[in-house]
Amino acid sequence: MKLTQNIILKFATVALVFTMYSCKKETNAVSKNNATTQTDQAHPKLILTAQGVKDIRAQLGDIPIFDATLEAVKEEIDAEIALGIDTPIPVDYSGGYTHVRHKRNMIVMQKAGVLYQILDDEKYAKYVKDMLMQYEALYKTLPLHPKTRSYARGKLFWQCLNDSNWLVYVSQAYDCVYNYLSEDERVKLETNLFKPFADHISIDSPQFYQRVHNHSTWGNAAVGMIGLVMGDEELLDRALYGIKGLKLDTKEKDDDGGFLNKDGKAGFLANIEEPFSPDGYYNEGPYYQRYAMYPFLIFAEGLHNVKPELKIFEYKEGVLLKSINTLLNLSDADGDFFPLNDGQKGMSYYTSALVTAVDISYHFGIQDAGLLSIASKQDRVLLDDSGLAVALGIKNGKSEPFNKQSINLSDGPKGTQGGVAILRNDDVELVFKYAAQGSSHGHYDKLSYSLYEKGEEVIQDYGLARFVNIEQKGGGNYLKENKTWAKQTIAHNTVTQNETSHFNAKYEIGSKHHSVLNYFSSENQNVQVASAKEVNAYPGTEMLRTMAIIKDEDFEKPYVLDIMKVTSDKANKYDFPYYFLGQVVQTNFKYSVPKVLTALGDKNGYQHLFVEGTAKASSDNSKLSWLNKGKFYTLTSVTNDKDQLLFTRIGANDPEFNLRREAALMLRRKDSKNTIFVSTIEAHGSYSPVTESAINSNSNIKELKVVLDSADYTAVQITNIKGKVKLFITSNEEDSKKVKHNVKINDKNYEWSGSYYFE
Incomplete structure (x- = not known):
């Protein structure tokens, strides 16, 4: 679906203004506790960048999958704006109205912020601003969530995990409308909403934050991303390395029945180092790898854009980008993830988290053409720099099948x-x-x-x-x-x-x-x-x-x-x-x-x-x-x-x-x-x-028979209904492919090199 001609013309008229606007030096507000430092980087800078906005505007109307995504998001957010803003007092578990509404609000704010940058329409910035101000007024009045089931209660949600989800998304929205807000408005939001929010997730909830787990990854990303937008180095340090000097000594269990991490390992880097294997397999399994990949990659992209000296995509030999290929291989022919460990069936690479993963992996990785075929199946892209790269790759015919093998x-x-x-x-x-x-x-x-x-x-x-x-x-x-x-x-x-x-x-x-x-x-x-x-x-x-x-x-x-x-x-x-x-x-x-x-x-x-x-x-x-x-x-x-x-x-x-x-x-x-x-x-x-x-x-099998079973070898004979016989011999002790084996079965010698024999 093409954007309408009048909108495209509007982009042309604002291009020069935006170029000047995006190059203007911006100074972050200094919070009352002086934790926020000054930065001369233009906003947006976190995920959608100022240069990325210029590049996107230059291509709009000629990048089909991006244009269609933008049109769909615009229609979605326009409908939300028409409904008005609702920030209810939190009372529910997952699935209840207040839970769903606050979850919806975080996504809507993020998308509205992006629309403001790409379309240069102030109604989206105003919508984000008005909602943020409602949250500022609400949050400073909130006690812990009334539902007491969680080992780490949030304030907007029944668990800190969902509070962290909220801040990961809202930090992106804040970055997009940062320049739209006055200095006083930024100080107000940072002092009364964002800094206390980050402190509750981390300092107030070490049993949630100070561990190696997908929960903590969300917490680390939330604290770090709002820190990057605010220019708060203390928050960023807390996100990367955890709360220094703190170790948990409780025997408390988390919501999922597992014991909390007590070894002092914490922070975003520890959450990359420990759960991922060198092959990119995430120890909790593909369902939770899918869930964790969004904070892993979206925070990593923010770090790459704002703190390139950290070389985050090179950390642990580039395991974050490598893990996307691994995760895609952990899906069946329909794209559904194999339900290893705790896993809900039907979760697939069509989820929004994998749209993020595929786009970021393509943009910051080796531009694997196989990823473009997955993106085409997903039929949407991120409305940011990485989504533009994917859209251009698809438009230019670079897509190749993603080949899954053993x-x-x-x-x-x-x-x-x-x-x-x-x-x-x-x-x-x-x-x-x-x-x-x-x-x-x-x-x-x-x-x-x-x-x-x-x-x-x-x-x-x-x-x-x-x-x-x-x-x-x-x-x-x-x-x-x-x-x-x-x-x-x-x-x-x-x-x-x-x-x-x-x-x-x-x-x-x-x-x-x-x-x-x-x-x-x-x-x-x-x-x-x-x-x-x-x-x-x-x-x-x-x-x-x-x-x-x-x-x-x-x-x-x-x-x-x-x-x-x-x-x-x-x-x-x-x-x-x-x-x-x-x-x-x-x-x-x-x-x-x-x-x-x-x-x-x-x-x-x-x-x-x-x-x-x-x-x-x-x-x-x-x-x-x-x-x-x-x-x-x-x-x-x-x-x-x-x-x-x-x-x-x-x-x-x-x-x-x-x-x-x-x-x-x-x-x-x-x-x-x-x-x-x-x-x-x-x-x-x-x-x-x-x-x-x-x-x-x-x-088609007439008989299945074990013809040898020893400490060293097991041999199985397979006879089909036509009487043809095949023999499979496996080595039970020796896994070297170079070793020569010699086995006698029913007076016949079988010789081969490797771990198994089949004939």
Whole structure:
């Protein structure tokens, strides 16, 4: 959509005036406590810069995606202005009116400030000024928020986190209208609103601010960004390095159930240094990486523009910009982020935070042409310098596809605390988690996985138990079922021993340990493999899981081979669930259905599982086929005559219906010391409800057999329905790709170099 001609002409008439105006030396107001220093930098300078405004005005009307974004924002903000300003007394949790209104106000102010700069229309500046003055009058009267649930209460919002969100956005608005305001007005706002606001987030709330967590990143960015606009070096120092000399000694838990950081590490730089691995993986998982990337990148952009000497985009070998590529790789074919740890399904790179991330990464990074294709899909850009760069790149035809391939992402500040492997082969994606705990948002699911085809979940990870910003559901906050179900091991596709979660579901223990990579191999286009080991989840028990996506010409689509080898110092009961999505089509075992549904257990997540069917394995291979969204899938598992098979469904002991009613097939093996779980998952065929035709609805695997299992090697034989046999051998101990292996199986020698063999 083009801007109207008269607006474009207006830009031409103001261009010369603006050039003179933007070059004028500005002096910041000095606050009463003399914390604010003088600066000769023109405003805006934080995100949208004075030079950027000139460049944007020169291009307007000839940059389609930027023009369309501007038109949409203008229409949105004009409608808000027509409604008038409302700054209500705060009373609500997330999702309530006052919470939503103040959240909306921060976004509206930021956008209105940008419109003022680009369109040079004073009505937007006046709107921002009037709202800021209402907040100045309101804020100095506010006690702590009346809702007491948070470990760190805000004043506008029930938690300091949301107060920080507000200040991050409003600091941008203030920067845009800075020159519009008189010196007295700036002094008033800085003295009564911005400085006290920043002090409450930080000095008054060290349990929130003085730690390494996504919450604190928002706090650091809020304090630092308003400090940059005000020219307050003390605030900027506090943002970068934390409150110096302060360490927390409380044992208080945060809102998410994790313990607060006590080691004294704090500030924006610490929040870059600790959670990010050298590969750009953020330890809390992609859902919270997405959430944290906005303050990380928007504050970094402000630092780059105002304090270029800090070279913030080079910090820790440029990990902030590198992390965007990593985050995009942590999404499925539809752009939805994989729900590792606490993660709401459906969150995707279409969120505004990723528009920011993609634009900033392109502008300040290597101008990766693949990012332009993501920006085109997002169909909007930032109305600032970085958004202009993206818009020009798209206009000039520089866009290329963003190519997702198999990738192994390390975890931990030095990349030594496990990781996440993503195996991709054609339309099949497997996400294999062998990472560290993931801070307070971590789940107890070592060596778990989820499986996708064309962006659709096949074997699911549950994600979080929360209705974000839906007030009727626990105030929009985390529900108790997040702890009693979603975090527990049995909620994931991995082994649970003796109905007890990994690390006994204790954060203090889990946060000390991580799994270890055995090997990762993606060189062979037809065979992609990841293998990792966990030795701390259950003392005395070692788990080694090797997962592969295999593309075989005798199969319609790539299939998954899963080998979980368990070694223990005592006999245990092992439960191995497969959380499939869809409707059961067929099994090769007979099962009985209870007349009355009962829970599988009474704790550790088992209390939330109804038992819908029970069976004894009747053959060496147990099969389950199901249909989901027009596609067939078959699970084939190696079993013995002592194994139990349980159909379960989530929802027991859930009277408020907080959990989704989804199914699983669970393989239970009792009284076993050392054991191995081997299975395949095939994607095959299709069903059309229009033509009512089923194509290739049957499994292509005749037999799955373990032909060798030793300390050094495990070998699995796969026979298809035509009698063709393939053999997969994995090295359990040696991960060197240069080592030569020699294994004898059924009187035949197999020799190869590398971590695995397949033929």
